[in-house]
Amino acid sequence: MTSDQALIFASGIVGGALRVGAPFLFVSLGECLTEKSGRINLGLEGVLVLSAMASFGASYLSGSPWIGALAGCAAGALLASLHGVLCSLPRVNDVATGIALMLLGMGLAFYLGKPLIQPQAPQLPAIALGNWSDSAAVRSALQVNALVPIGLVIAGVMAWAFANTRAGLLVRMAGDSANATRALGYSVSGIRIAATAAGGMIAGLGGASLTLFYPGSWNEGVSSGQGLIAVALVIFARWSPLRCVGAALMFGGAGAIGPALQSIGIGWGYHLFNIVPYVLTLLILVITCRPGGVIAGSPGELSSNR
Amino acid sequence: MGALLKEVLLPVAAIAAALLLFGLFVWFAGVSPLQVWVLLFKGAFGDWYSWQNTLQRAAPLMLTALCVAIPARAGLVVIGGEGALVLGVLACIAASLWLRWTPSGFSVRVVGGNLRTAQLVGLPATKLVLLACALGGACAGLAGAVEVAAVHTSANASLIAGYGYAGILVAFIARQQPLAVIPVAILFGGFGAAGSLLQRRLGLPDASVLLLQGIAFVLILASEALRDLDWKALWAKLRQSAKATPTPALPQRRREQVAP
Secondary structure, three states, X not given: OOHHHHHHHHHHHHHHHHHHHHHHHHHHHHHHHHHHOOOOOOOHHHHHHHHHHHXXXXXXXXXXXXXXXXXXXHHHHHHHHHHHHHHHOOOOOHHHHHHHHHHHHHHHHHHHXXXXXXXXXXXXOEEEOOOOOOOHHHHHHOEEEOHHHHHHHHHHXXXXXXXXXXXXXXXXXXXXXXXXXXXXXXXXXXXXXXXXXXXXXXXXXXXXXXXXXXXXOOOOOOOOOHHHHHHHHHHHOXXXXXXXXXXXXXXXXXXXXXXXXXXXXXXXXXXHHHOHHHHHHXXXXXXXXXXXXXXXXXXXXXXXXX | OHHHHXXXXXXXXXXXXXXXXXXXXXXXXXXXXXXXXXXXXXXXXXXXXHHHHHHHHHHHHHHHHHHHHHXXXXXXXXXXXXXXXXXXXXXXXXXXXXXHHXXXXXXXXXXXXXXXXXXXXXXXXXXXXXXXXXXXXXXXXXXXXXXXXXHHOOOOHHHOOOHHHHHHHHHHHOOOOHHHHHHHHHHHHHHHHHHHHHHHHHOOOOOHHHHHHHHHHHHHHHHHHHOOXXXXXXXXXXXXXHOOOOOOOXXXXXXXXXXX
């Protein structure tokens, strides 16, 4: 590999991490918030697809990608709050409801989004990080979604809020001990529904970055299981928003190995490289989870811990 | 008998509600709900061809549902069935017979019911959970084999078609009982079979069936919450409040509760 090729490969990985990692970033941040309050939301895949369609539709109809992003947030918050409300009913299983909402979200999105497959909608502006390079490949690889800085700010605010604000403490308390929360007079379901809805709102930004940046169009294959992987990412990140950023970037980078190799002409094993992120996640989970013990930092009230 | 009726009535009511809601959706799209309901029924159960289509789709659903239900009886929830697929009613009956009548099946149920008891009695809990997962995965793999060999007669990327995720829900709705998986899978296979009819006759997007399935799943799961409701007391209260004349309050002697 020449140094030029190495540069293209490296920038492909970094660019891929930023490009492909953007939806992962938002979805894992949203899931982190939801799980901190003690609820698992497996329906984030449905939230992702529905908010992707909603933001594409809103951007197309209004002409502004930012309105599209707002619509994505709203759709995400709505679907996630449905999950929150359903799970607060007695005897309803978190896991099953999440999967049902995933199917509902996907069904709604495909049903309502049929007329949106052909047209093109205004895209989000890109921040060019690669202008220092002469190579067109490097420059195009380092284009970053304008929502990514917003996501990084959200991660920082979340990390600070969990440690330093009352709302953050309430969320953590509802996640660690429902009894303590009730003893202090707060409604556990109320806190969890609010956290789930807020998580859905953040995940909605992930959907917006799918259809308004990369891949930039709406069709039924726009998401590839990112919502479900987010649950694994959150566990991998030990429920810390800042580590979620790292996990999302790592996952995006691992997923970009295949295309980056292709861009320097190595086409061998393309499909094999596409499974790298999933294998990586499995490996990390297996290495870091010890049998018989609960993972440090996991909210005590998660249904997987009870 | 009453309990069984209640168990069946609630999901049936939820499915009826889902069909109504779906009718509302298509009404907004300019299509007559009545036509949709008739076509759904015809497409799923109308003639022998529709039945074949339905059962063809029900079989993989039963198997992927077993992929979730069997490990769930051992206490482990598996949602990875989409990655492995697999022959329907026979597998369900075999699974239910195994769980009910054989020592190994019973051991698996004990592990799922109370892990500590199982360990105290000396059952190899880890191995049993692994066994249950392996059997579940085998069922899903069988579903995949059936899809390739009998239905599509070729293997390509469009194979999976969401049977794995739908199987998870069929398993939860059937409350992890392999025998109950059979009717639930047939119902949702029927929805899937009617989908192409809806698309051809009424011009609805083919995702409408996915939407109907999603609504049905959500409502059925939500109806679980109503399962323990005391219907008799609720009915009595409703009838009381409907009575017009208020009875005058008689002086009542308060009975003191003596604590034992």
